[in-house]
Amino acid sequence: MSAPTIRRTALAAAATLLVASTPAFATHSWGGYHWGRTTKQFTLQLGNNLTTVDWRNHLLAIVSDWNSPDLFGATFTPVLTAIVGGKTTSSCSMVAGTTQVCNARYGTTGWLGLASINISGAHITRGTAKMNDTYFTTTTYNTVNEKRHVMCQEVAHTFGLAHQSETGASLNTCMDYFSNTGANATKTISTRPNYHDFEELNMVYGHVDGTTTYTAAAATAAATPSEVDITDDPQSWGQLVRQSANGRSSEYERNNRDGSVTLTHVYWTVETAARCPGCDHRYEHHDKPD
Numbered sequence: 001m002s003a004p005t006i007r008r009t010a011l012a013a014a015a016t017l018l019v020a021s022t023p024a025f026a027t028h029s030w031g032g033y034h035w036g037r038t039t040k041q042f043t044l045q046l047g048n049n050l051t052t053v054d055w056r057n058h059l060l061a062i063v064s065d066w067n068s069p070d071l072f073g074a075t076f077t078p079v080l081t082a083i084v085g086g087k088t089t090s091s092c093s094m095v096a097g098t099t100q101v102c103n104a105r106y107g108t109t110g111w112l113g114l115a116s117i118n119i120s121g122a123h124i125t126r127g128t129a130k131m132n133d134t135y136f137t138t139t140t141y142n143t144v145n146e147k148r149h150v151m152c153q154e155v156a157h158t159f160g161l162a163h164q165s166e167t168g169a170s171l172n173t174c175m176d177y178f179s180n181t182g183a184n185a186t187k188t189i190s191t192r193p194n195y196h197d198f199e200e201l202n203m204v205y206g207h208v209d210g211t212t213t214y215t216a217a218a219a220t221a222a223a224t225p226s227e228v229d230i231t232d233d234p235q236s237w238g239q240l241v242r243q244s245a246n247g248r249s250s251e252y253e254r255n256n257r258d259g260s261v262t263l264t265h266v267y268w269t270v271e272t273a274a275r276c277p278g279c280d281h282r283y284e285h286h287d288k289p290d
């Protein structure tokens with residue numbers, strides 16, 4: 001056995017053991033949430049609402065990566081993605097059966113990226129990924145690798161993946177919190193998925209469902225803001241349910257009147273997190289970025 005094979009086998013074995021007892025620690029799935037589908041593999045539509053060529057090129061690269069498990073030592077992915085015309089505006093209202101991808105100057109909110117999913121039971125029914133240009137146009141964050149890292153992560157949250165690490169260490173996956181800024185701005189580590197991300201997707205999607213919650217048809221109606229959406233007001237995220245020790249990663253949860261739940265992953269800036277790691281950053285003043 002080659003060294004990588006041994007490592008993978010050990011990882012898989014460890015993961016399997018842990019799944020049996022403590023699922024929350026075993027995996028980095030987002031609560032096991034997944035799109036309902038009746039086939040082993042499906043194609044999730046990513047609505048392109050991006051306003052710059054730069055972001056569009058990043059999305060192209062990210063889609064190519066997530067569609068190519070073979071590049072990362074995996075043999076299969078249950079989640080293929082396809083870029084389709086955007087159906088919303090910068091507010092990024094949700095569109096049933098799709099993930100809408102957006103960028104805008106959302107203001108000095110303290111966050112770089114935001115991913116929300118609406119879930120019904122265990123099934124994801126819609127998702128959004130938002131990138132905040134208020135920060136991504138500043139010297140610190142306007143780097144190819146940081147933009148790629150954050151967008152790769154926010155989009156993949158809507159597949160049902162959570163983080164592999166939140167410490168800031170690089171596991172060479174975009175599902176970690178390594179910062180591709182400053183002295184590390186030219187580093188390409190942590191800007192793409194890794195083998196374990198595909199392993200995780202294969203676990204989460206290891207069954208087929210009786211129902212489908214993604215949209216297969218090419219055309220979908222334009223978004224009409226609905227009460228399952230989150231808005232530009234962070235109060236609409238609901239309650240803070242967990243936050244990493246360093247304050248960079250938070251998860252919020254809101255119960256909707258229709259019985260569904262809207263979950264949001266927030267990727268805070270280094271500065272926001274450092275000022276008060278244990279605070280709910282929604283209630284802090286965020287300085288204008290340099």
Ligand SMILES: [Zn+2]
Pocket residue numbers: 034035036122207208209
């Ligand atoms: Zn299912």
Ligand SMILES: [Zn+2]
Pocket residue numbers: 153154157163249265266267
């Ligand atoms: Zn995240």
